[in-house]
Amino acid sequence: ETGVTQSPTHLIKTRGQQVTLRCSSQSGHNTVSWYQQALGQGPQFIFQYYREEENGRGNFPPRFSGLQFPNYSSELNVNALELDDSALYLCASRTGQGPTGELFFGEGSRLTVL
Amino acid sequence: AQRVTQPEKLLSVFKGAPVELKCNYSYSGSPELFWYVQYSRQRLQLLLRHISRESIKGFTADLNKGETSFHLKKPFAQEEDSAMYYCALKGLNTGFQKLVFGTGTRLLVSP
Numbered sequence: 579e580t581g582v583t584q585s586p587t588h589l590i591k592t593r594g595q596q597v598t599l600r601c602s603s604q605s606g607h608n609t610v611s612w613y614q615q616a617l618g619q620g621p622q623f624i625f626q627y628y629r630e631e632e633n634g635r636g637n638f639p640p641r642f643s644g645l646q647f648p649n650y651s652s653e654l655n656v657n658a659l660e661l662d663d664s665a666l667y668l669c670a671s672r673t674g675q676g677p678t679g680e681l682f683f684g685e686g687s688r689l690t691v692l
Numbered sequence: 693a694q695r696v697t698q699p700e701k702l703l704s705v706f707k708g709a710p711v712e713l714k715c716n717y718s719y720s721g722s723p724e725l726f727w728y729v730q731y732s733r734q735r736l737q738l739l740l741r742h743i744s745r746e747s748i749k750g751f752t753a754d755l756n757k758g759e760t761s762f763h764l765k766k767p768f769a770q771e772e773d774s775a776m777y778y779c780a781l782k783g784l785n786t787g788f789q790k791l792v793f794g795t796g797t798r799l800l801v802s803p
Contacts, residue, residue, distance in 0.1 A: 611789060620696070621736070621793045626790065678743075678789065679726045683735045
């Protein structure tokens with residue numbers, strides 16, 4: 579059983595650019611969520627996808643968008659990057675029938691915006 | 693509004709000493725509370741949930757609705773308990789799995 583994998587692990591962008599982060603869910607998991615973790619903070623919920631539809635969103639602007647594909651892999655897209663977008667972005671997956679609150683996290687993609 | 697507060701950034705204890713990691717929450721309804729842990733060079737993972745009322749790796753946590761707290765406790769700390777601990781809350785009426793995390797407490801257990 580493979581765990582949640584994310585790519586790239588690190589990347590550097592400049593303000594105003596766009597970025598795409600990728601996530602492969604753990605085998606058998608059909609629900610994926612994305613979290614932003616700024617330095618010294620806990621993870622903050624961005625949104626969740628279930629069966630290719632966004633079904634929950636946190637307090638993030640529309641320039642944060644996502645996709646989930648039929649194989650349950652997912653992308654997080656951020657447009658018009660700002661300096662404050664610098665953070666670790668975590669992907670987490672679970673089954674639709676799994677125990678509530680049990681998320682399986684990837685190791686994250688660390689984004690630096692200059 | 694949902695909020696989780698972990699007042700200690702760092703908790704340093706000696707091996708064999710009792711440990712209590714504090715967590716307070718703010719939520720108008722009935723929450724579900726969790727503790728997540730991140731060991732060095734590992735990914736964030738679930739340690740325990742209040743609904744299960746179980747002991748994991750010697751850790752327990754009791755939900756106190758009167759004090760809106762969910763403190764994590766262990767009677768005798770081990771060096772391998774050194775890690776970052778996050779308390780998290782999920783609203784029961786939330787259809788999706790949005791977790792609200794605290795800022796975390798780093799536990800350092802010295803020999």
